[in-house]
Amino acid sequence: MLNTKISKEDLERISGVNTRKCMKCGKCSATCPNFDAMDYHPHQFIDMVDKGNIAPLLESKAIWTCLSCMACLQRCPRSVEPAKLIEAVRLAVVRQQGENRLAAEDIPELLDEDLPQQAIVSAFRKYKK
């Protein structure tokens, strides 16, 4: 059972992000190369965490589909760094018992001959604790 009692303070501590620095220009979401696959967009993570509306983010698809490509982080004019906050929300989920997104047992059927090891270790870093 997912614990949704994660506070704004928890997420700000894990991420190092100060949501109050945001000036709501929307550039982070405008530049997100994976915008269509995100149910909540980078600017919404900042805004919703700021307001303490965190439960929907913990159950979102976006914490899994974020590419961690740092486009939003790089292009934020206020250095709010949304990617770090999305990472913190994902960690707040995968650090809980039974909330891993990927298991070692899933890997064999996902393999193909050319798949680099780098893909597997990266996916484990993102989806498993």
Added chain:
Amino acid sequence: MKYSYYPGCTLKTKAKELNNYAIRSAAALGIEMEEVENWQCCGGVYTASTDEIATKLSSVRALAQARDKGQDLLTLCSACHNVIKRTNNEILNNEDFSMKVNNYMGSDMQYHGETKVVHYLEMLRDVVGFDTLKSKVVNPLKNKKIAAYYGCLLLRPGEVMAMDDPENPQIMEDFIKAIGATPVIFAQRNECCGGYQTLNDKSIAQSRSEKVVSSAVKQGADCIITACPLCRYNLEANAVTELPVIYFTELLAQALGVKEVQ
């Protein structure tokens, strides 16, 4: 010049050619790459949180070993470079992180950010020099139009990676000119290929990779070069549009005339 060299997991397995051509080319340029002993996988991606310590220790061990030898740490894979350089930066700028890391490390391997992390491309630009490289080219790749794909990991976060302008880079284009070819600038050159999404939601990796490859094709590229095995995989396996994707070190070895040397 001699470097400590961190190859990483994929360069010993699926991306052997990225590694082998790099070592061969470096030797031709008077650069020795001494592999870090017993290196451990960097983890592939840097976890950007203030409280993740253990996942970064493999990088710290490699950094400490290079320091003990008095060498800079040379990286080649974009992902390893990103993880190790950011870990080093965190140790230098975050006292709390540095303290916690060193609590894990034990008294014989304390580390405080002394090592300089250098990507192979930076070594070519800043130590060898692109002019010198150009003078050593025996097989210039004339008439070849090459699209340099940076992806996300080489350049970002720009302040930490400090390799080049994160939005308008030129290091790989300068490399392409040095080996006698023509660089092709394309819109998607520093946008993500989809990365690890190939294992989570393949359609995302397919959509991203297709955007990247078709953008390079539109600008008339003959091929794409990369320093990242996962970028190469995605652009080849997950894009519909076909364009050869090659490690930059393979073209380097070809230009230097050392590609076939055993």
